[in-house]
Amino acid sequence: MSVISLEVEVLDPIGLHARPASQIVKLVKESGLTITIGRPGEDFVKANSALMLMSLKIKTGEKLTLQFETEDAAVASDLHVQIQEFLKG
């Protein structure tokens, strides 16, 4: 399985808090894909748990990498756009 990596930026003024975290988890679960998220160069977490996402304590302005385990670039791109939208605040 190939992995597609795409970057997002957290624009929400209070960082990655409960609401965007839950929105991301909901989307990830609906997609049925394995998606991981994290700061470049650090350990990634699976994006299936809002609590795990929140525990990364990501602040406004940070850039994150999303890794989609899929062959389908269109699907990954679509999810990427939606996740970026959640992070706008």
Added chain:
Amino acid sequence: MSLAQGTILSGLGVGLNSSVGEVLVVKPQAPLPAWSKSSQSAADEKAALKQAIANVANTLDTLGERAGGTTAEIFEALKFLLEDEELFELAESNIDEGWTAGAGYGQAVDTFAELLGGDPDFDERVKDLQDLSKRVQADLAGIEMALTLPETGRIVLVGEDFSPADTAQFTKAVVGVITLKGGPTSHTAIICRSRSIPAVVSCGAAADLANGDTVLVDPVGDRVVTGGDESLATKAIEFVALNEDPVIPVRANIGTLADAQGASAETLAEGVGLFRTELLYLSAATAPTIDQQVASYSEILAAAPAGPIVVRTIDAGSDKPVPFLHMPHEENPSLGVRGFRLIQDHRQFIEDQLTSLEAARLATGREVWVMAPMIATVQEAKQFAELARGIGGYKVGVMVETPSIAAMVDQLEGVVDFVSIGTNDLSQYLFAADRMNPSLGALLNHWQPGLIRTLARIADGGKKAGISVGVCGESASDPAFAVVLAGLGISSVSVSKSQVTVVRNALSSLDLADCKEIANKVLAATSAEDAKAAALNALAKL
């Protein structure tokens, strides 16, 4: 039955109607069992945990459906935390180590709480998580956490005091409420008044009531009568409106669009005397934009009853947390950074709020007055007035809630256009009695002579300064007290929607000279009981 029929239990009445019902004693919740290793198989414990999580999720769904709107969204978000996959997996691995389901889940929540801890953005979520953890553990231990109240019948709830979460769960079957502690400005009292549920608060002797006792809740008589029926109820003075208009305007207190619409549709309120804006922000995770604020304010201003609309700028802090302001924990929050004091750290938010109100005023063409809460000095009043006048074309005023500004009202000439007295907080500060402390209810009785004389001085100060003085606290919702307020020289009152009609009737049943005569008799009293009796006797003779 533990008490003889006809026993009279004294307290402080809330409301004007009596009710008879069957006692349901709400006991404080039993403690959760200590965490221990399990004697069952891990598979059984995991199944039990899954079931308990499902049960709590169902409860949240039910609460959400009952509450609707924004509150439903909050319960939805809580469910999401409750059912978090990683949390469940961590709980499972704790169970694999031999712990019981309750211990496994509790420890897993603690682990996440620690991961999220120390970050002010997540403090509230950590509290939510811990509350969910308790609910799951209580479900596993067979302990009732939520009030499960019948939907039918006539029950009178008896408890120490009820939290806002408890009161949200009152069903139609709740016809009366008795609290052992809790004063007339407690959450219980405010909710009961707004929902027209007769209540007697601060009634310590009610501890002897037992499930199934029939009681008469007699708020006008400030008492509960065991085995009593409606024929024993103290009659509220029937105010027959003789004049078309009340001696002073009666306005409505609102906090939401629904309140504004209700006040317009169901009452003859002359405008709004207190628009509490913090309710618009309580569930917002981030500060709303100016556009969003203008939209909410415009909608509410347009819907409000005809007349001026007095808007209070945000009164966050103390018992009213607003998430996005991230207010630090304080030892004594009611003596802390709250109300106008927020300008220290949140000036931009207050400016944005004033800007939004001005845009909404222009958009709706309504007469808007704006006032700041928790003003303690003339300098603060000036600071707010200059800020507000620089932003908008509304009338500008301040709340009188601190004894310090109460003493300085005559010096506000030329500084503000009006003041409004919040008698709930003013009483708290006058009597040094925390509104949230259920044991101090009697000090917060609005018939306390110390409060009445202070109100008289504020009214005099307003007259000297040539500014109008309104009252928007719970006290004005008591029709007999509203008459006293008019007699003291107060120029308008603002009351909850459910009280507008009775207060209007009272103030339309007599003239200002009568009000003054009654107020003078009340001013001579030296106890709350005497003050109330003096007013009721004088009213009865008219």
